[in-house]
Amino acid sequence: MERRTELELTRELLGLAQSKRAWLDESVSGNPVSHYISDERFAAEQEHLFRALPHPVVHSSELPEPGSFLRRTVAGLPLLFTRDKNGVAHAWLNVCRHRGTRLVDDHSGCKHRFSCPYHAWTWNSQGELIGVPHEAQGFPDMDRSKMGLKRVGCREAYGWLWVQANTEDAPGIDEALAGLAPDFDWFGASDLTLQHSTERLGRANWKILVEGGIEAYHFRVAHRKTIAPYFFDNLSTYRSFGTHLRSVLAKKSLAELGQQPEESWRLREHSQVLYTLFPMNMLLVQSDHVAWIQLEPLSANETRIRVNTLVPADRIETPEDLTHWQKNHDITVTTLDEDFDIGESIQSGLASGANESLTFGRFEGALACFNQSIEQVLSSQSAKT
Ligand code: FES
Ligand SMILES: [Fe+2]
Known part of the structure; x- marks a missing residue:
């Protein structure tokens, strides 16, 4: 003002x-x-x-350092928020890309690897699939690059993580603040x-x-x-x-x-x-x-x-x-x-x-x-x- x-x-x-x-x-x-x-x-x-x-959903201080994560329900969607090794914040659907288990059960914490509790498919804090047990036999033709966590539109601005859940694109916050x-x-x-x-x-x-x-x-x-x-x-x-x-x-x-x-x-x-x-x-x-x-x-x-x-x-x-x-x-x-x-x-x-x-x-x-x-x-x- x-x-x-x-x-x-x-x-x-x-x-x-x-x-x-x-x-x-x-x-x-x-x-x-x-x-x-x-x-x-x-x-x-x-x-x-x-x-x-776009809505402010998480305060930046709730993801204080690289590796910080937390989960929250937004507009009925189960979301996982991560801060990657470069300090960049992301929002993902907290749903395993194999057979749909909730990927992360803890409400918050600090780590860079997220392993599914069902068969241990594993993603990093940038949403990339980095581990699949018995992959060569079970999933011989799988393209890992297509099996990243599902991204949800998120941008960090003015001390908040703003989420627009119906898109993967980061929302424009200055424009949204009118x-x-x-x-x-x-x-x-x-x-x-x-x-x-x-x-x-x-x-x-x-x-x-x-x-x-x-x-x-x-x-x-x-x-x-x-x-x-x-x-x-x-x-x-x-x-x-x-x-x-x-x-x-x-x-x-x-x-x-x-x-x-x-x-x-x-x-x-x-x-x-x-x-x-x-x-x-x-x-x-x-x-x-x-x-x-x-x-x-x-x-x-x-x-x-x-x-x-x-x-x-x-x-x-x-x-x-x-x-x-x-x-x-x-x-x-x-x-x-x-x-x-x-x-x-x-x-x-x-x-x-x-x-x-x-x-x-x-x-x-x-x-x-x-x-x-x-x-x-x-x-x-x-x-x-
Ligand atoms: S459902 Fe997650 S690894 Fe199988
Ligand atoms: Fe009041």
């Missing part, structure tokens, strides 16, 4: 806070309940959103390391969980026991970057800036800046660290949620630092659990027939914007097929 933008956003929030006004869109809107419970809808999202768009790349520099994305991670199953549609993060209308009520006292009631703004969103949620301390020179203004210290990386990743930029909320949609009604705390890599040295990050992670998890519990509560009543659609007020415009982007992507893709 350019300094000019940081000042503009700060001025905007300050003006709204001083005049006690909310940031309003043109009109009230809504979204059909069926979009959150339909299996057909979920299948279309899987195909056209989760597999067809103008957000300077913001990654602004919050120091490349210098972060993953310090804590907590996983839970959310019994809610993934969109409900995204929507819970992009308005401040609920803060005073739903977060009254945690963060509400630090924030203005119902004060947030947002901007679109292609299909992505940048929302800014103002803290009460922002009011002090009115008496201070603009040169001293630091938006991060007086707000939470939330990036919704379309469609299902969120980066919550706080004053000295970043929370990465990673959603893995499992079905129309279930989502695996990982809450990760990313911290500056040069601030994990002292015991005080470690205590500080643990405390911050715990606060983040406790607060987000309040949102996720409400998400589950919403999901449990969706099929009841009480609502045909969910209603978004004028200060919940980011939710409308998010759902319009989904509509546009799905309708443009289904028009092609």
Whole structure:
């Protein structure tokens, strides 16, 4: 984010806070309940959103050195991530090319040879088949070069491994970020390391969980026991970057800036800046660290949620630092659990027939914007097929 933008956003929030006004869109809107419970809808999202768009899936610090590997399910596909001897990161289908066994069972580790637990066909960290027991007798004409691990589109950029699962080609990340790349520099994305991670199953549609993060209308009520006292009631703004969103949620301390020179203004210290990386990743930029909320949609009604705390890599040295990050992670998890519990509560009543659609007020415009982007992507893709 350019300094000019940081000042503009700060001025905007300050003006709204001083005049006690909310940031309003043109009109009230809504979204059909069926979009959150339909299996057909979920299948279309899987195909056209989760597999067809690049997403940050693994943080670079989770593959810290040559030989590091980990496995993860992405859009229903079992993936193996490796970092080869040259430090280059790759994504593969974690499936043996002989008779299909899961190649790697360990969740993470460090090695350059991956031997199948069934008959010991072996691949290296560049996906090349390097060992086949009794090959000459059993597979006399096999061309090893055609039996490499199946590659999945992956590129390392801004501190993440981004995956586009429906292609072998590495996705273009700057293009996909639609103008957000300077913001990654602004919050120091490349210098972060993953310090804590907590996983839970959310019994809610993934969109409900995204929507819970992009308005401040609920803060005073739903977060009254945690963060509400630090924030203005119902004060947030947002901007679109292609299909992505940048929302800014103002803290009460922002009011002090009115008496201070603009040169001293630091938006991060007086707000939470939330990036919704379309469609299902969120980066919550706080004053000295970043929370990465990673959603893995499992079905129309279930989502695996990982809450990760990313911290500056040069601030994990002292015991005080470690205590500080643990405390911050715990606060983040406790607060987000309040949102996720409400998400589950919403999901449990969706099929009841009480609502045909969910209603978004004028200060919940980011939710409308998010759902319009989904509509546009799905309708443009289904028009092609
Ligand atoms: S299934 Fe993997 S080596 Fe046979
Ligand atoms: Fe919330």
